[in-house]
Amino acid sequence: MKFMLIRGLLLHFILLMLSLVVSSQEKTAYIQLIQAPRLEVDAGTDQTMNEGNPVNLGNDLDIVGGTPDYEIRWEFPDGAVHNSATIIAGSPGVYNLRITDANKCVARDSVSVYTAVSTDDMQVGRLRSFPNPVSGILHINHGPSKSPSRLTIMTITGKMIFSTAFPSTPVEKEEVIDLTGIKPGIYLIKLVMDNEAFTEPVIIQ
Secondary structure, eight states, rough: OHHHHHHHHHHHHHHHHHHHHHHHHHHHHHHHHTTOOOEEEEEOOEEETTTTTOOSSSSSEEEEESSSOOOOEOOOTSEEEEEEEEEEOOEEEEEEEEEEOOOOOOOEEEEEEEEEEEHHHHIIIIIEEEEESSSSEEEEEEOOOOSSSEEEETTTTTEEEEEEEEEOOOOOOEEEEOOOOSSSSSEEEEEEEEEEEEEEEEEOO
């Protein structure tokens, strides 16, 4: 009789432990299901200053996921800090954005502001491309530059179809880009060097 009682208590204890394990697993699964989505931020598109006029940043700021409320922090090229969603950029450079949510999760992005360059400035050798129209190989002359530069080819609506980087160079250099297979149309070549943006149209046949 005593043996049967001990056996019954042991069986009851095992069943109790199993129910606790299952309950714990269910709670863990539930916690995972209600976890906030990952915090992400898009600071918007790069901007170009025309004739030295300031530009507004943050108008197309997009914050996704995380847990509200959000702390917004813009860091200017000169080290200044602003905590508003929109800012006025009065000088070229990189403007860094940091978003912190209620759970102290952090997301970062940045926007570059460039100085617009006139067509006359482009003709002194900073950017030249040929042939134009082009049906395959495009030759691009660029430089000189004190820092690495980046070249992109975009549709007229701003969609990037090609991007590459060039190291700094003390002299003008020629690059060869294969555009074979790209849909015919009018595109824009954009060269960013030494915080200046140069653009030139190109027709792909």
